[in-house]
Amino acid sequence: MLFNSLEFAVFFPVVCCLYFATPHRARLPLLLVASCAFYMAFIPAYILILFVTIAIDYFAGIRIENTEGRARKTWLIVSILSTCMVLFVFKYFDFFTGNFVGLAHLVGWSLPKPVVHIILPIGLSFHTFQSLSYVIEVYYGRQKAEHNFIPYATYVMFFPQLVAGPIERPQNLLHQFYEQHEFDYDRITAGLKRMAWGFFKKLVVADRLALYVNDVYAAPRNFNGLQITLATFFFAYQIYCDFSGYSDIALGAAQVLGFKLMENFNTPYYSRSISEFWHRWHISLSTWFRDYLYIPMGGSRAGLPRWVLAIMVTFTVSGLWHGANWTYVAWGALNGVYLLVGVATKNFRDRFYGVVGLGKDNFARRCVAVGTTFALTLGAWVLFRARNLNDAGYILTHWFSHWNFSTIKTPQFQLKYFPAAIAGLIALEAIQLLQPKFSFAPRFARSPIFLRWAVYMAVVFSVILFGVFRQTQFIYFQF
Amino acid sequence: MSSQFRQVASAAAPSEVTRVTRGASLEASDSGSTPARLPRRSTGRGVLKIAAFFILVGAIAVVLNAAVNFGLKRITVSKFGALNQVMSGQVNAEILISGSSRALSHYDPRILQNLTGRSAYNIGQNASQIDFELVFLKTYLDHAAKKPGLVIQNLDLFSFETTKKSELYDPGLYIPYLDDSNLYQFIQQKEPDAWKCRYLPLYGYAVEDMRFTWVWGLLRCAGVQGPEDYFQGFNPRRATWNADFDSFRAGNLSGVSYRIEPEGVKCLEDLISLCQKNGIQIILVYSPEYYEMQKLERNRKEIMEKFHEVSEQFKVPLWDYSGSPISSQQNYFNNSEHLNGEGAEVFSQDLAQRLVTEFPQWAVRSATADAGSGSSPVHGAKQGEEAMPGPDVFRTAGKTTESEAPR
Numbered sequence: 087m088l089f090n091s092l093e094f095a096v097f098f099p100v101v102c103c104l105y106f107a108t109p110h111r112a113r114l115p116l117l118l119v120a121s122c123a124f125y126m127a128f129i130p131a132y133i134l135i136l137f138v139t140i141a142i143d144y145f146a147g148i149r150i151e152n153t154e155g156r157a158r159k160t161w162l163i164v165s166i167l168s169t170c171m172v173l174f175v176f177k178y179f180d181f182f183t184g185n186f187v188g189l190a191h192l193v194g195w196s197l198p199k200p201v202v203h204i205i206l207p208i209g210l211s212f213h214t215f216q217s218l219s220y221v222i223e224v225y226y227g228r229q230k231a232e233h234n235f236i237p238y239a240t241y242v243m244f245f246p247q248l249v250a251g252p253i254e255r256p257q258n259l260l261h262q263f264y265e266q267h268e269f270d271y272d273r274i275t276a277g278l279k280r281m282a283w284g285f286f287k288k289l290v291v292a293d294r295l296a297l298y299v300n301d302v303y304a305a306p307r308n309f310n311g312l313q314i315t316l317a318t319f320f321f322a323y324q325i326y327c328d329f330s331g332y333s334d335i336a337l338g339a340a341q342v343l344g345f346k347l348m349e350n351f352n353t354p355y356y357s358r359s360i361s362e363f364w365h366r367w368h369i370s371l372s373t374w375f376r377d378y379l380y381i382p383m384g385g386s387r388a389g390l391p392r393w394v395l396a397i398m399v400t401f402t403v404s405g406l407w408h409g410a411n412w413t414y415v416a417w418g419a420l421n422g423v424y425l426l427v428g429v430a431t432k433n434f435r436d437r438f439y440g441v442v443g444l445g446k447d448n449f450a451r452r453c454v455a456v457g458t459t460f461a462l463t464l465g466a467w468v469l470f471r472a473r474n475l476n477d478a479g480y481i482l483t484h485w486f487s488h489w490n491f492s493t494i495k496t497p498q499f500q501l502k503y504f505p506a507a508i509a510g511l512i513a514l515e516a517i518q519l520l521q522p523k524f525s526f527a528p529r530f531a532r533s534p535i536f537l538r539w540a541v542y543m544a545v546v547f548s549v550i551l552f553g554v555f556r557q558t559q560f561i562y563f564q565f
Numbered sequence: 566m567s568s569q570f571r572q573v574a575s576a577a578a579p580s581e582v583t584r585v586t587r588g589a590s591l592e593a594s595d596s597g598s599t600p601a602r603l604p605r606r607s608t609g610r611g612v613l614k615i616a617a618f619f620i621l622v623g624a625i626a627v628v629l630n631a632a633v634n635f636g637l638k639r640i641t642v643s644k645f646g647a648l649n650q651v652m653s654g655q656v657n658a659e660i661l662i663s664g665s666s667r668a669l670s671h672y673d674p675r676i677l678q679n680l681t682g683r684s685a686y687n688i689g690q691n692a693s694q695i696d697f698e699l700v701f702l703k704t705y706l707d708h709a710a711k712k713p714g715l716v717i718q719n720l721d722l723f724s725f726e727t728t729k730k731s732e733l734y735d736p737g738l739y740i741p742y743l744d745d746s747n748l749y750q751f752i753q754q755k756e757p758d759a760w761k762c763r764y765l766p767l768y769g770y771a772v773e774d775m776r777f778t779w780v781w782g783l784l785r786c787a788g789v790q791g792p793e794d795y796f797q798g799f800n801p802r803r804a805t806w807n808a809d810f811d812s813f814r815a816g817n818l819s820g821v822s823y824r825i826e827p828e829g830v831k832c833l834e835d836l837i838s839l840c841q842k843n844g845i846q847i848i849l850v851y852s853p854e855y856y857e858m859q860k861l862e863r864n865r866k867e868i869m870e871k872f873h874e875v876s877e878q879f880k881v882p883l884w885d886y887s888g889s890p891i892s893s894q895q896n897y898f899n900n901s902e903h904l905n906g907e908g909a910e911v912f913s914q915d916l917a918q919r920l921v922t923e924f925p926q927w928a929v930r931s932a933t934a935d936a937g938s939g940s941s942p943v944h945g946a947k948q949g950e951e952a953m954p955g956p957d958v959f960r961t962a963g964k965t966t967e968s969e970a971p972r
Contacts, residue, residue: 092761092768271611278615308812502777539618546622547629551779555772 087127089335090289090555097124098339101245105343106269114263117240117343124245125208132207135172136243142168143217144238147224151231158225165221173214176206181410209249211407213242215374220256222378229256237263246339250332252350252370259347267344277341282545284334289553291510292327294503295320297554301496303471306481312489313496314481318464321471323511326355329368353518358455360424360462371407375400398422408470413478417469424462506552623766630766633782634741640785642793644691644738644800651688651701651798652742654708658686662798663702663836664719666691671852671904672717673913674797680917687798689719692734695832696727700751702836706843707747716840717916718833720851720883721902722868725829728755736762737774741782801906802899810901814861822863825871837879849876849883853891853912858901884919886912 087093101120105113126133146165150158174182187199220241223229232238241260247253302309302317309317333350340347350370357363364372383396398419405418444451465482472478495501521527530538640646650656660683662672669689677685688705690697698718706712733739733755743749743763753759762769770779781791794800840847849872859865869885876883889912891897897908904912 092765092772269608269611271607271614274611274615506777539621542618543622543625547625550626550767550771553771554775556775 087124089332089339090285090553093127102342110266113267114236114240117245117263118236118243121240121243121245121248125243125248128208128249129205135176135207135210136213137239139169139172139214139217140239140242143221143242144232144235146221147231147238148233150221150224162221162225166218169214169217169221173210176204176210178406178410212251212253213248215253215371215407216251217242219253219374219378220260223256229260232256232260244340244345246336246343246345247347250329250336251368252333252336252348253374254347254370259345262345265344270344273344274342277338277343279542280338280341281335282338282542282549284331284336284338285549285553286510286545287327287331287334287514289331289549289555291507291514292324292331293554293556294507294510294552295324295327297503298496298499298507299324299471301498303473303477303481306472306477306484309496310490310493311484311487312491312494315485315489316494318468318471318481318485320507322355322460322464322467323514325467325470326351327514355460355463356456356518357459358452359459360421360428363459363463364421364425371404375404379403394426397426401425412475413469413472416475416478417466420466420469424466510552626766629779629783630770632786633767633770633779636782636785637741637778640781640790642790643795644735645781646793647688647795647798647800648738648742650686651705652708652745654710656686656688656705656798657684657709657711658713658797659683660685660715660717661702661705661713662687662689662717662719663698664689665693665698665721667721667852667902668717668719669798669800670802670899671719671909671912672916673799673801673909675799676910676913677917677920678797680914680921683714685797687800689798689800690734691800694726694728695724695829695836697733697751699832699836699839700747703839704745704747706839712843713845716845716847718836718847718849720849720872722854722862722865723823724833725825725868725871726823727826727829727832730755730757735774735776737770737776737778740769740774740778743769799909801909802903803906804899805905806895806898807900810855810858813901814857817861820861820863823868825864825868830871830875833875834879837875837881841879847881849881850916851883851885851887853886853889853897853904853908855895855898855901856887856893859887859892884916886915889915891915 087097097120101116104116104120108116122133125136143165146161149161150165153161183200187197190197220229220232220238224231232241237260240263241254241256242248244254244259299317299321302313303321306314330351337347337349348370350368352366352369354363354367357366380396380400383399384392385396386393388396401418401422402415403418405414405416405421408414408417439445439448439451468481469475469478472481494504530541637645638649638652640649658674660674660677660681662668662674662677662685666689669687669691672687672689674685674687677683688701690701693701702716733752736752736756739748739752740762743752743759749759749763752762756762756773758768758773762773767779770782784790837847837849851869851872862868869887872883872885886892891904891908891912894908897904897911899905899908
C-alpha cells in the first residue's frame with residue numbers, strides 16, 4: 087500500500103480509530119494485523135518471506151542471549167547469514183551471477199547465465215537491516231532479547247516504517263510497543279501536520295520533477311546540455327523530497343499513533359562538506375553503517391590505511407545496498423572518495439580561507455562550501471540515477487554542451503508544469519530556510535483558529551490540486 | 566528539519582494550551598491521580614475538532630469539484646467549448662466529421678460548409694481510437710436534436726486498434742460528463758478508477774488529470790476563458806514541419822506495423838452500421854499522410870485492403886488520399902501524420918470540391934460559393950432549410966476512388 091494512495095487514505099484513519107478505541111492489550115495485535123495488511127497490499131505471498139526473516143531473528147535473538155562464547159557468536163552468524171541470504175537471493179543473485187559469468191567469459195570460460203526472474207519484495211533492504219540491528223544489539227548486550235513474538239514481529243513490520251524506513255534500532259522502538267499511547271490532540275495534530283508536509287514534498291515537488299527527470303534520464307542523448315543539467319538538478323530535489331517526504335509521512339503517521347521514530351533527514355543540501363552531508367542524509371542508514379560496519383572495521387582510530395579502507399568499504403557497500411547495479415557501487419565509491427579528499431584538503435582549505443580573510447562563520451565562505459558540496463552531490467546523483475555507466479558518463483560530459491532555452495521542455499513535462507515545479511521548490515526552500523530563523527510555528531499557533539484552519543486548508547488543497555498522483559512509487563521502495 | 570517540526574508539534578494556541586494541560590491530566594488520571602471526567606471531555610473535544618476539520622476538507626472538496634465542473638461545462642472556447650456544444654446538443658450539423666487527431670486537424674468544417682452550403686462540424690478527438698470514436702459518435706447522436714445527413718469518418722492506419730486500459734487521452738476533458746451513460750460505460754471499461762472520478766470529489770482532477778484542467782474550470786467561474794483555437798470543432802495546427810519524423814524514423818529504421826484487432830474491425834463496422842441504421846450517409850476517408858511515413862508502415866497494404874473490404878461489405882465510399890499530391894508536400898505537414906493549417910485548408914477544399922462534384926445532390930450551393938457566407942451549425946442555424954439528401958445520394962457507395970500522387 088502506498089502512502090499516496092486512496093487505499094491508505096481509508097486504511098490509516100480506520101487503523102487510528104480502531105487503535106484508540108481498543109484497550110491497550112489489544113493494540114499490539116491490531117498493529118501487527120494492520121502492518122500485515124499494509125504489506126500484503128503489494129504482493130501478498132511475500133509476507134511469508136518477511137515472516138521467515140522475523141522468525142529466524144526472533145529465535146536467534148533468544149539463543150544469543152541464552153548462550154555464551156562460540157555458540158553465541160555462531161547464532162549471530164547464522165542469523166546474519168540467513169537474513170542476508172534472503173536479501174542476496176532476491177536482490178543480488180542476478181547481479182553477482184551476471185558479473186561472474188561476464189568475468190568468466192573474459193578469461194575464456196563459457197558459462198550459461200542463471201537468471202532468476204523474481205520481483206524484489208518491497209522494502210526488503212530496510213526490514214532486513216532493521217532485523218540485523220536487533221540481533222547485533224542483542225549480541226553486544228545493548229538490548230535484551232524479545233521473548234514475546236508479537237512485539238518483535240511488530241517491531242520489524244510496523245507499517246509506517248516497514249517499506250522505506252527509518253531503519254530503527256530496537257532500543258528506540260521496541261519498548262514503545264509496551265507503552266500506552268493515549269489520544270493526545272496536540273501530538274496527533276502535530277503528526278498530521280508532519281504527514282501533510284511529507285505529502286507536499288512527495289506529491290507537489292518530487293513527483294512533478296520526476297516527469298522531467300524520467301524523460302531525460304531514459305534517453306539522455308536525445309536532450310541538450312541545459313535539459314541534462316536541469317534534469318540532474320531536478321533529480322537532486324526529487325530524490326530528497328521523495329525520500330524525506332516519505333520519512334515525514336512515516337514519522338507523522340507513527341506520531342499520530344503515539345510512536346516516536348528516529349529522524350532521517352536534516353536539510354542535507356545545506357551541508358558544508360560531504361562528511362556533514364552524510365550526517366544529515368538518510369541518517370538511519372548512515373548510522374547503521376557507521377555502527378555495524380565502519381566502527382567494527384576500526385573506524386578512524388585504526389591508522390590511516392585501515393581508516394581509508396573502512397571509509398571506502400562502507401561507502402561502496404552502502405552504494406550496493408541501494409541497488410544491484412554498478413552505478414550504485416560507483417555512486418557509493420565516489421562519495422567515499424569525496425569524503426577522503428575533503429578530509430585530506432581540509433587544512434589547505436582552512437589556510438586558503440584564512441589568507442583571503444574569510445572566517446569560519448563568514449557568509450560567503452558558507453555559501454562557497456554549501457555550493458561546492460551541492461555541486462559534488464549533483465555529480466554523484468548522476469551515477470545514482472543513470473541507467474548505466476555509459477549514460478552516466480555521457481551526462482557528466484554534456485552538462486555544458488548546446489544549451490538551448492527554446493527546447494527546455496520534454497515530452498512528459500510541458501512548459502506549463504514549470505511554474506508549479508518552481509513554485510514548489512521555492513516554497514520548500516523558503517520554509518526550510520526561514521522557519522528556523524523566524525520560528526513561524528509558535529506565532530502561527532497563537533493566531534485565531536479560522537486563520538490557522540484557512541492555512542491548513544490551503545496546504546491540503548494545494549497538495550490535492552498541484553500534486554502528481556500518477557507517479558506513485560516512492561524511489562526508495564525499490565531498495 | 567526535525568527541529569522545525571518539533572517546534573510545529575510543540576506549538577499550541579492558547580486554547581490548545583488548555584488541552585495540553587488536560588492531555589497531561591489524562592495520562593495522570595489513568596494512574597488514578599485526577600478525576601476521570603475531565604480528560605474524557607478533552608479527548609472528545611479533540612476527536613470532534615479533528616473530525617470537524619476533515620468534514621470541512623470534504624465539504625470544500627465537494628464545493629470545489631462542483632465549481633470546476635460548472636465552469637468547465639460553461640467554457641465556450643477551445644476543446645472544452647467544442648465538447649460542451651456536442652454534449653449540450655447544440656451542434657446539429659448536417660455534415661459531421663468524426664475521427665482522431667487527424668480528423669480534428671485535417672477537416673475545416675467552415676470550408677466544407679462554404680462549398681456545400683451544408684452546416685458542418687468536426688467532432689474529432691485527440692489521440693482517440695476507433696472504439697472511442699464509436700462511443701463519441703453515439704453520444705453525439707443521443708444529444709443532438711437533429712441527426713446529421715452525412716458523417717465523414719476519417720481513417721488512420723491504427724483504426725483497427727482499440728484503446729488500451731488506462732490509456733484514455735486527456736481524461737480530465739470528460740470528467741464533467743461522467744454522468745453520460747455512453748461515455749461513462751466506455752471510460753469505466755478503460756479506466757477502472759472511473760467510478761472514483763465520478764463519485765469522489767476532485768479525484769479525477771487531482772489523480773487522473775495531469776493538465777491542471779481544474780484551473781480552466783475555476784477561471785471560467787471567474788469569467789475568464791482561454792483563447793479560441795477550435796473552429797466548429799476544427800483545431801488547425803499552426804506549427805510548421807518539425808524534426809519529429811526524423812527522430813521517429815531514426816528510431817524505427819525497420820519500420821512500424823499496426824495491429825488489426827478483431828474488436829477494432831468490429832468497432833468500425835458498428836460505426837458504419839450505426840450511421841446506416843440512423844439513415845445517415847457515411848464516407849470513409851483516409852486523409853493525407855506524409856508519403857515518406859507511408860514507406861515505413863510495414864503492413865500498410867494489409868490494413869488498406871481491410872478498409873476496402875469493410876467499405877465494400879457495407880457499400881460505403883472509401884476515399885483514399887494517401888496518394889494525393891498533398892501527401893507528398895512536406896510544407897503541408899506539421900509532422901508525418903498531421904497536416905498543418907495550410908495543408909488542412911488545401912485538403913478541406915479538395916474534399917469539399919469532390920463532395921460537390923461526385924454528389925451534386927448534396928450541395929445546396931455551387932462549389933464556387935463565397936467563403937465566409939456559410940452558416941454556423943451551432944445554435945440551430947441552417948436547420949432544415951434544405952431537404953437533407955437521402956441515402957441514395959451516394960449511389961456510388963462501395964466504389965473506391967483514389968487520388969494519384971507523384972511519389
